[in-house]
Amino acid sequence: MTALPTLRRQRHPLAAGAAQRRLLAELPLSRSFEAALTASGLEPLRPMGTDVLQLNVGKRCNQTCGHCHVDAGPDRTEMMSTEVVDICLRVLASSGIGTLDITGGAPELHPEFRRIVEAATRLGRRVIDRCNLTVTRLPNYRYVPGFLAEHRVRVVASLPYYQSRQTDAQRGEGVFDASIAALRELNALGYGQPESGLVLDLMANPVGAFLPPEQSAAERDWRRELARRHGVVFNSLLTITNMPISRFLDHLERKGQTHAYLEKLVQAFNPAAAAGVMCRFTLSVGWDGTLYDCDFNQMLDLPVSSPSARHIRDFDPAALGARAIATGPHCFGCTAGAGSSCGGAVA
Amino acid sequence: MESDHYYRDADLARFGDIGKGAPELWEKFRAWYDAVFAEGALSAREKALIALAVSHSVQCPYCIDAYTTACLEQGSNEEQMTEAVHVAAAIRGGASLVHGVQMRNHLERLGM
Ligand code: SF4
Ligand code: SF4
Numbered sequence: 001m002t003a004l005p006t007l008r009r010q011r012h013p014l015a016a017g018a019a020q021r022r023l024l025a026e027l028p029l030s031r032s033f034e035a036a037l038t039a040s041g042l043e044p045l046r047p048m049g050t051d052v053l054q055l056n057v058g059k060r061c062n063q064t065c066g067h068c069h070v071d072a073g074p075d076r077t078e079m080m081s082t083e084v085v086d087i088c089l090r091v092l093a094s095s096g097i098g099t100l101d102i103t104g105g106a107p108e109l110h111p112e113f114r115r116i117v118e119a120a121t122r123l124g125r126r127v128i129d130r131c132n133l134t135v136t137r138l139p140n141y142r143y144v145p146g147f148l149a150e151h152r153v154r155v156v157a158s159l160p161y162y163q164s165r166q167t168d169a170q171r172g173e174g175v176f177d178a179s180i181a182a183l184r185e186l187n188a189l190g191y192g193q194p195e196s197g198l199v200l201d202l203m204a205n206p207v208g209a210f211l212p213p214e215q216s217a218a219e220r221d222w223r224r225e226l227a228r229r230h231g232v233v234f235n236s237l238l239t240i241t242n243m244p245i246s247r248f249l250d251h252l253e254r255k256g257q258t259h260a261y262l263e264k265l266v267q268a269f270n271p272a273a274a275a276g277v278m279c280r281f282t283l284s285v286g287w288d289g290t291l292y293d294c295d296f297n298q299m300l301d302l303p304v305s306s307p308s309a310r311h312i313r314d315f316d317p318a319a320l321g322a323r324a325i326a327t328g329p330h331c332f333g334c335t336a337g338a339g340s341s342c343g344g345a346v347a
Numbered sequence: 348m349e350s351d352h353y354y355r356d357a358d359l360a361r362f363g364d365i366g367k368g369a370p371e372l373w374e375k376f377r378a379w380y381d382a383v384f385a386e387g388a389l390s391a392r393e394k395a396l397i398a399l400a401v402s403h404s405v406q407c408p409y410c411i412d413a414y415t416t417a418c419l420e421q422g423s424n425e426e427q428m429t430e431a432v433h434v435a436a437a438i439r440g441g442a443s444l445v446h447g448v449q450m451r452n453h454l455e456r457l458g459m
Pocket of ligand 1 (some may be wrong): 061062063064065067068069070071072073098105132158298
């Protein structure tokens with residue numbers, strides 16, 4: 001799974017969400033996601049409330065990982081405007097939403113990253129930075145680790161494996177070594193250290209078309225190996241399934257594995273995981289302010305179903321609370337086995 | 348049904364069909380099999396590596412495919428999996444070689 005240019009740069013047909021949705025809809029799967037939900041008494045899927053506001057502040061990234069569902073990369077220019085940032089912060093201030101989860105791309109590359117973190121912290125909200133680690137090695141972003149520690153931001157850092165070969169195969173040459181350097185710096189600031197209160201979680205996704213390992217067993221392996229080989233410590237390991245979206249979908253297509261992978265996810269459907277999917281607790285905002293049930297639907301151009309509240313400027317908890325979550329075959333990625341979300345396994 | 352191949356990967360998914368001839372035996376096998384691979388004194392990851400090695404020893408292509416996937420899904424890596432295959436190969440090779448003692452015993456009986 002070597003890193004390729006973004007689908008957008010390749011002018012790849014799968015750069016468009018609609019083309020991805022069409023490809024997935026045409027697969028002859030043994031059952032639909034909606035049928036699986038019906039059998040579990042969950043159709044239509046409804047939100048349970050909004051605990052987390054997740055901002056995707058833009059698609060720019062210093063990496064082009066082979067599995068990226070955002071199709072992020074250095075050539076992407078989409079970026080949340082000051083106006084949309086301000087509306088998001090107003091919504092955060094006026095609603096009871098307790099957590100701001102900042103993602104991208106590499107969210108730290110957004111020119112207003114610091115302002116967003118500072119404002120949310122002032123409001124007393126918990127802040128999560130989904131950090132690719134290597135961004136902190138770039139000359140203009142060396143301030144990031146210290147800044148995150150100062151604002152006690154929870155860091156959720158991507159590290160697919162505790163060895164360089166697998167990590168670099170998915171995320172690019174040299175990424176593992178740079179990630180370890182970043183983790184060491186975060187550790188030195190107190191991140192991941194007992195009783196510091198500075199939380200450093202690692203997010204691991206499989207390096208290929210298979211399901212993630214059982215989370216607690218993997219956490220033991222990662223903890224032992226990262227300590228032994230690199231002296232790195234962390235709080236929790238979160239496992240996440242590769243979603244058949246954007247670059248991972250393209251990877252599956254090139255390997256002729258799309259149908260087999262989707263059917264594997266279908267066969268591993270777990271009703272308990274379906275009951276806990278993150279879209280029931282999270283609202284996702286795109287760089288242009290459009291609202292989505294999750295970051296995955298965002299990349300498939302599948303906005304929330306409530307017509308009166310499709311943009312953060314029209315944020316309306318009642319209308320959003322009554323909506324049915326927009327689902328499709330890709331959702332099997334969230335419900336396979338122990339389930340999968342931005343917070344790791346769910347069941 | 349095609350009959351030009353003895354091993355087709357699609358057949359792995361049809362393993363359960365064997366239950367059609369003797370459902371109770373199949374159910375007993377399944378229950379026992381699942382219990383064998385559950386986390387116990389050995390971890391599920393260790394058991395998958397053992398299964399991968401044994402798969403090579405019994406040379407079952409279905410088992411090799413299934414336990415290659417299972418090892419990855421338990422968090423093992425290519426190095427660990429390859430070492431497991433070497434363990435199987437070493438035991439197979441060693442098992443042949445240790446029979447050389449049998450040969451020597453017989454040589455001694457026949458020789459002068
Ligand atoms: S997976 Fe994360 S780090 Fe990798 S290209 Fe996508 S946004 Fe960037
Ligand atoms: S893909 Fe999104 S909408 Fe579908 S189950 Fe997962 S979180 Fe929910």
